[in-house]
Amino acid sequence: DAGITQSPRYKITETGRQVTLMCHQTWSHSYMFWYRQDLGHGLRLIYYSAAADITDKGEVPDGYVVSRSKTENFPLTLESATRSQTSVYFCASSEDGSSEQYFGPGTRLTVT
C-alpha cells in the first residue's frame, strides 16, 4: 500500500538493549524525519534526512542513530535504550524542503 509505515507499532525493551524502529515510505519523498512525542513536550525532532545518505541532527539527537541508504527507508536506532527514551516515535516524510509532512502511525516504545 502507498504511504508511510512504521514498525513495530508497539515495543517493550529493557534498559541497555539496542532497538531499531523502522520507517518506510512509498512516495519517493526526498525528506524524512523522526520525532518523539512526550506529554508536556509536544513533538520534538530527533533527526532528519534531506536525501539518501544525507542526515542531520534535530533538537534531541543524543542516544539515537539514523541511516538512510535508500530513499524509502529511514531506520532509527537506540544504541543503548534508557527509560527516558520511553515515548511515542513518529516518522514523517515530505516531498521537498517546503512541503507538508506526512506522518506514519507511530511506534509506542516502552523501556523498562
Add this chain to the structure above:
Amino acid sequence: AQKVTQAQTEISVVEKEDVTLDCVYETRDTTYYLFWYKQPPSGELVFLIRRNSFDEQNEISGRYSWNFQKSTSSFNFTITASQVVDSAVYFCALRDNYGQNFVFGPGTRLSVLP
C-alpha cells in the same frame, strides 16, 4: 531561532459553537511555511493546511478557516459549528526556507462536548 506558541493549552466548547485556535510564530526568515495538523484520540497526525509566507490570503475549507497575518506573526485556525469529531489536539508548525527546520507548537487540546 524559530518558535511556535500556542497559548491555549485546552479549550472546551459545546457542539455547534465556533472556536478559534491561536498560533503565534517567530522566525527571522522572510520565506517560511506554516502548517496545521490534527491529532485525534486515535493518535495519528493529520495534515490540514500549508501556507507560505507570501500568501496572506485567508482560506476556507468547509467548516475550517485560517487567518494568516504577517503583521502579528499569527496563523489562527477557526472551526465553525464545531462537532464532536473535531475533538483532538491541534498543532501549528513552522518550516524554514531551507527545508530543514520544522518546529511544532505545543498543541491545543480541543474538546467538543455534545
